[in-house]
Amino acid sequence: MIEKKSNRPQNIKSTGMRLLRMSMKYKFRLFAACVCMAISSAATVRGTYYLKPMVDDYFVPLIGQSGIDTGLLTTIGAFLRGEESPLWGAVKLMLLMAIAYTISMIAALIEEQLMVSIGNKMLLDLRKELYSRILRQPLSAVESKPAGALMSSFTNDMDGLGNMLRRSLPYMVNGTVTCVAIFITMLRVHVWLALVTLFTVLMIIPILNWLAKKSMKHTAKSQVSLMELNSIAGEYLQSQEFIRISGMENQVYEKYADSNKKLFENTFSAGVFSNGIFSVTNGINQLGYAIVLMAGATMALMGAAQIGTVALIAQYYSQFYKPLTDMTKQISNILSALAGAERIFNVMDVPLEEDDGKRILDLASAKGQIVMENITFGYNHDKEVLKGVNLDIHSGEKVAVLGTTGAGKTTLISLLNRLYEIWDGTLKFDGIPMKDINKKSLRRAIVTVSQDTHLFTGTVADNLRFGKSDATDDELWEAARLVGADFFISHLPKGMETMVCEGSDNLSQGERQLLSITRAAVANAPVLILDEATSSIDTYTEKKINEALDMLMKGRTVLVIAHRLTTVQNADKIVVMDKGRIVEMGSSAELIQKKGYYYRLINA
Structure with a gap:
């Protein structure tokens, strides 16, 4: 019989705090990962900011001018002679932008490796602790749980938790830091365009949330269907001799086929909503981008914003939207992983077998009465x-x-x-x-x-x-x-x-x-x-x-x-x-x- 398992944690706060306490064993790596995360976000925001002076100070003044030599050799020659070139300032800003993005990339790589290391070590500790506690629990407590449920704690639940620690959680934290940093910078650059961007994002969030919930619901159903299919396949593969002697091949096949069809239907539904997140959000993203550009262009024509400001806000919008979409996709994974962690902790928290005995038998002299x-x-x-x-x-x-x-x-x-x-x-x-x-x-x-x-x-x-x-x-x-x-x-x-x-x-x-x-x-x-x-x-x-x-x-x-x-x-x-x-x-x-x-x- 398949044990029905909830894909939502019953107590997010206590489960999350317990995982946080476990991570404190690696607090120095965690601190280093947070520092790298902050550096990566700051460098990304700063690198993008160079777009504004590049447009306003160097490209816009060139509009309508003629006779300007923009050749590469001319620009390099002017630089070597110490002379000013119309494009040399833009080149310097591009170099600064490249340096900032390189710093962001390196910091992100280090942060990713640190989080993978922390996640793997936490799983190593958790697997050891889980198995150790099961070995020391009363036999009645261990036998009361289906063997499949215990195995699921070591496999599916651990895998889900590992993906959360190594991928989903860093995405959420990094995305949050990046979005906050970008929005603060947008407010400093242009308050009204920043608010327009926020408005378009607030329109998107309910749609993303609805799609994520639907995807999570059908994903949970597909996981249960997969467990049922594996159980049926395992039982029947181990009983081939009996099935053939009994002439039950057709009945067994029909039951397997029905379970397989159910898995297909649930997996298909999960895929529709999961893929829908990308398709729908991509379309909404383009619409939001157009709204921001239209608002920016209108303000530029009215003299309320510079062209470089509009270009910068539009770029920030794209950078703001991507982590937001990534975070939405990870919500269901995190909730599923926390539910798995909760099941693991429920197994671990069973009281250990008591042993008040102090006498140690001497086997050499023991009689066996x-x-x-x-x-x-x-x-x-x-x-x-x-x-x-x-x-x-x-x-x-x-x-x-x-x-x-x-x-x-x-x-x-x-x-x-x-x-x-x-x-x-x-x-x-x-x-x-x-x-x-x-x-x-x-x-x-x-x-x-x-x-x-x-x-x-x-x-x-x-x-x-x-x-x-x-x-x-x-x-x-x-x-x-x-x-x-x-x-x-x-x-x-x-x-x-x-x-x-x-x-x-x-x-x-x-x-x-x-x-x-x-x-x-x-x-x-x-x-x-x-x-x-x-x-x-x-x-x-x-x-x-x-x-x-x-x-x-x-x-x-x-x-x-x-x-x-x-x-x-x-x-x-x-x-x-x-x-x-x-x-x-x-x-x-x-x-x-x-x-x-x-x-x-x-x-x-």
């Missing part, structure tokens, strides 16, 4: 999953937990690792209340092998070191030999340095399971949990896996969670669960004699 006393727990406060569970697991004992789907087996394991906190009762490890034990220390004492092997992109050695990050190569090979995985690892193309990744087909399911068991051997924890460890492999491979597990289980406390009775026949104790309660407990022979729940399970 587990006691559960009257445990009550639920994922939601309105529904209990475990109800009054009592269980005593002795050191070195093999305990099998059986039950139908939803009986509470997996929940029981999650509580042992303190992935969730119990509502009531007491959990103990080697006689110590688990709430008093540091969570990392406790989790190092318990290792889990499940049918979901969780291999990550990296080498075989990298994956095995998830069991013990500082394990040496010798320790890895020793663990592999212990469980009989050394033969197949040594025959991989690069042995321990062979690359593997989740979902790759360079390893069979049995080999992946062996790596998972080897990883558990590397961890060398006193408590081993086998969660459905052999439920998805063939009989021959299961035999090899069981041999590896037999070696791994020696000298450890073992809990086996499985639906398959063949994996629990030799357990010291069998715990049968139903609807969150322990309904039977004992050895296989004892429970068969009772002819109760376990007896019915094995004879079903």
Whole structure:
């Protein structure tokens, strides 16, 4: 299901202030960027100002005069002889204009690089902080969010925020500074023409604002449509075998085609308004330019303005209009980016997982004794999953937990690792209340092998070191030999340095399971949990896996969670669960004699 996301921030002020506080880490670069921005705007305004004296003092006096040699060689010759030339003054002003524009360009380039640097570093910090906080948040909080929404925080939301920091925001600030500087200069040059310019701009702003809102609305719809299309494509591409066996190719195609058509329609509408901003504003710009020229020409004919003043105001109008248009185009991007930043901060602000435990377990002397006393727990406060569970697991004992789907087996394991906190009762490890034990220390004492092997992109050695990050190569090979995985690892193309990744087909399911068991051997924890460890492999491979597990289980406390009775026949104790309660407990022979729940399970 696609999570509907608002493209408008709920609290612009607090989100903006938080980003500003983050940017203060780079306050010197930010200050330098602001200085460069001011220099660029000032140089642009000053360079353009030279147009007025150039026209009034040098070009206008030449109108109607004859016999004036305006040749380049004549002008250069006059300059070398130190003589006055009719055009030499204009050339000097043009050189000053070129110098001013060059300074503006250099300052703008430096400012742009500084802002890109600040934006990239802020994103680097934000990504690290976001991932760090997710890793330290309660599992219940992380699981409550769709995986797609979390991934969107790292991709779409981060990309939008990056574009705002690197491009949209500098455009807005630079454009504002430039417009203010130009308007102040226009007021100093000619108040009435400046007011005419302001009037034409005020006519344009409502139209630009309307177009920007429409564009943003349809862009938001197209983004949702794109997410839906990607979700549909991802689901169906991962289920090709099932789709073909079911003969559902046509139905799947029709659903994809409908979603694709919806994306096209929304993208087309967004493009109409987005492109309309350029087309409409370009036309209005020409109209406004004509109005300014007409007003200027009228005043020039009346003697209320010089021709150079009119030319300067017209040029300032063009320079004023461009940043205004750019800023209008960036408003929707900024609002969308702030909404993304707000979603990122909402994920980051989830309270971190609490850990009041101070005791650090000594794994070398840990026995692996587990006691559960009257445990009550639920994922939601309105529904209990475990109800009054009592269980005593002795050191070195093999305990099998059986039950139908939803009986509470997996929940029981999650509580042992303190992935969730119990509502009531007491959990103990080697006689110590688990709430008093540091969570990392406790989790190092318990290792889990499940049918979901969780291999990550990296080498075989990298994956095995998830069991013990500082394990040496010798320790890895020793663990592999212990469980009989050394033969197949040594025959991989690069042995321990062979690359593997989740979902790759360079390893069979049995080999992946062996790596998972080897990883558990590397961890060398006193408590081993086998969660459905052999439920998805063939009989021959299961035999090899069981041999590896037999070696791994020696000298450890073992809990086996499985639906398959063949994996629990030799357990010291069998715990049968139903609807969150322990309904039977004992050895296989004892429970068969009772002819109760376990007896019915094995004879079903």
